[in-house]
Amino acid sequence: SVSSLASPDEFLQCLSDKIPGELVYRQSSSSFADVLVSSIRFPNFFTNTTVRPLCIVTPTAACHVQAAVRCGRRQGVRLRVRSGGHDYEGLSYRSVRAEVFGVVDLARLRSITVDEHESTAWVDSGATVGELYYAIAKNNSQLAFPAGECPTLGVGGHFSGGGIGMLMRKYGLSVDNVLDAKLVNAEGELLDRAAMGEEHFWAIRGGGGGSFGIVVSWKIRLVTVPPTVTVFSIAKTVDQGAVDVVTRWQAVGPSLPDELTMRVKVQGQEAVFLAVYLGTCTSLVATMGRDFPELHMTSADCRPMTYLESTALSFTTLAKTGTPEEVLLNRSSSLGFSVKGKSDYVRQPISRDAWEDIFDWFKKNGSGLIMLEPHGGFIGRVSTAATPYPHRRGVLYVIQYLVFWPAAINGGTAQTWLDKFYDFMGRHVTTNPREAYVNFRDLDIGKNTVVDDVSTFESGKVWGERYFMGNYRRLARVKAAVDPTDYFRNEQSTPPLLHGR
Ligand code: FDA
Incomplete structure (x- = not known):
């Protein structure tokens, strides 16, 4: 493996020859831990046993990134790259297996x-x-x-x-x-x-x-975007008919006018309908009355604001979290909660009976939630081959599952609940493959096997066809053309499809 061939000391020497010293943090540096943790979101990936980088390079120019790659190639040390650090498995700054690697943290390259x-x-x-x-x-x-x-x-x-x-x-x-x-x-x-x-x-x-x-x-x-957009957040408990309204939303959400995106958060015994509409309250009320009367949305629900203000609202509640200026520019993250995420895609509406069962799952554990994000509109009109993202025409919505647990406690119970719930959901979502979204990264669906220092195409196929469907093979061919020795890799990177298979 690369670890046994790696020359960490020569790598560090090469970096110090080519990159200003103040941009490179070695483990021995007093600021190392602060820089490492600066964009870590989840405390479960920042523990005493987490496999940490040998050093962190914080480029201020593209030439520093180039130098880091050249040093890494020459001395057999891999790099992981971090931009915002929000990877759900922490792959931008930690390795699951023992490995010598450096991190290129791009936080200073942000013009x-x-x-x-x-x-x-x-x-x-x-x-x-x-x-x-x-x-x-x-x-x-x-x-x-x-x-x-x-x-x-x-x-x-x-x-x-x-x-x-x-x-x-x-x-x-x-x-x-x-x-x-x-x-x-x-x-x-x-x-x-x-x-x-x-x-x-x-x-x-x-x-x-x-x-x-x-x-x-x-x-x-x-x-x-128009000068003013309209936002609403409407909650329905199970007692207020949440099961029926969510069941109906599955047909409505993906077929509403393109200007209206209405996602749903299901948590506990409540479904919250969160919408941003690129238009006025009056026309929104008319649209909702025509297409989704079951929600009983009225002008009293309308919250007009600028589009910028809408982006600064909390993404799970659409509640105000401060002024846009403060919230949007604040890069600091807290290590309050660990998380585990998973995803599914739905192409056939889930039955009303199944939604009753789903709400029952939320009686068994308070820490989980699911977000349903409608597709349709523009996304569905783009061909599956246009970009690697294959979840296009025919997808009704994506489900994101999330469980959280406080840093101080063990997440075993929360994760077990999620695993069982995800198993249960298998019969209601897409199969062959059971589609998943790469940005909601989930290592449970597969990790690469490395043979002769190259990740194998077959091992990547297990998770790769779920993220990319028919595009996985094409990605693996690109990988073979641009990085045949598999220098840029992690537990779920696309392997090279070598030998013209
Ligand atoms: P991070 O820096 O951890 O990188 C993620 C992956 O990309 C790693 O493998 C990393 O090596 C690689 N990488 C980073 N920078 C790179 C670069 N410059 N070049 C090449 N590779 C690079 N998603 C979504 O689609 N819509 C949403 O609304 C949300 N919301 C959301 C909320 C919260 C709280 C979280 C934690 C996550 C989301 N996501 C999401 C998922 C998000 O899109 C996903 O985690 C992204 O990979 C995060 O990108 P970062 O640069 O922050 O992550």
Whole structure:
């Protein structure tokens, strides 16, 4: 394995020859732990037994990323790259197996340049989506970008896996709006779209982070939003008919006008319908009365605000968490709760009886929740081959399962509940494959096996066809072309499909 061939001392020496010393933190540095933890979200990946990096490089320019890759290649030390640190399995900064590796942490590479006339922007991977939303809207409040809900998500990892959010039914995923990118490949070269070629550019738009190089920045197409949008959050308990309303939502959510995205959070004995509408209260009330009268939404539920303000609301409640300025630019994360996430896709509505059973599961444990995010609209009109994200036409919604537990306690009970619930859900969701979303990374669905120092195509297929379906093979071919020795790898990176199989 690379660990036995690695020369950590020579690697560190090479870094210090090529990168300013203040940008490299060795384990012996007094700031090492602070830098490591700076964007870790979940305490279960920051323990005494977690396999930590040998060092952390914090580039301020693309040439530092190139130097780190060249040193790593030469001295047999792998790199993991971290943008926002929100990986659900912590793969951007920890290794599941014993391994010598360095981390390239892009938090200092985060400039955002908006071209208002072209309606485009260049955004560095280390920016958060909150910083991006803020920078765009401060330039022109009627421009925006479709991406995820939590302001501290890193652009680098988030775009690498697709990027779903409240504008997706109107404008698609983040990757449906990426026009160009700059990436450091496994040779340490800095390439733009023209230089990397269309297959490589295809793979980085949703094929999962950490497999195809280190994306330094992205050119994106901005989209238009009205000066005022309308938000609502309506809760229904089981006693108030939640089972019927959720059952009905499955048909409605994916077929509403594209301007309206209504997700559902199910937790305890309650379903909360959370919506952002690119239009006025009056027209929203008319739409809801026509398409979804079962929810009994009225003008009293309307909360008009700017689109920017809507992005600063809590993503699970749409409650206000502060002023947009404070919330969107705040990069700090707390280590309060550990988490385990999983995902499923639904193409056939789940029956009313099954929804009764699902609500019963929530009587058995208070710590879990599921989010249902509607597809349809723009996402469903993009072909499955256009980007690696294959969950397009025919998908009604994605389910995200989450359990949380406080740092101080063991998560065994919460995880067991989730495992059993997920087993139960198997009969209600897509099969062959049971589709999953790469950005909701879940190592339970498979980890790569490494043979002769290369991750095997067959081991990757187990999880890869669930994330990418028919696109997995094409991703593996791109990997073989751009990184045949499998330098950029983690437990769930796309393996190279070698020997023209
Ligand atoms: P992180 O830095 O941990 O990287 C994730 C992966 O990408 C790692 O494998 C890493 O090595 C790789 N990577 C990072 N930067 C890279 C780069 N520059 N080049 C190449 N590879 C790179 N998703 C979604 O679609 N919509 C949503 O609304 C949400 N909401 C959400 C909320 C919360 C609280 C969490 C924790 C997560 C989400 N997600 C989400 C999932 C999120 O999109 C996913 O975790 C992203 O990978 C996070 O990207 P980061 O850069 O923050 O992660």
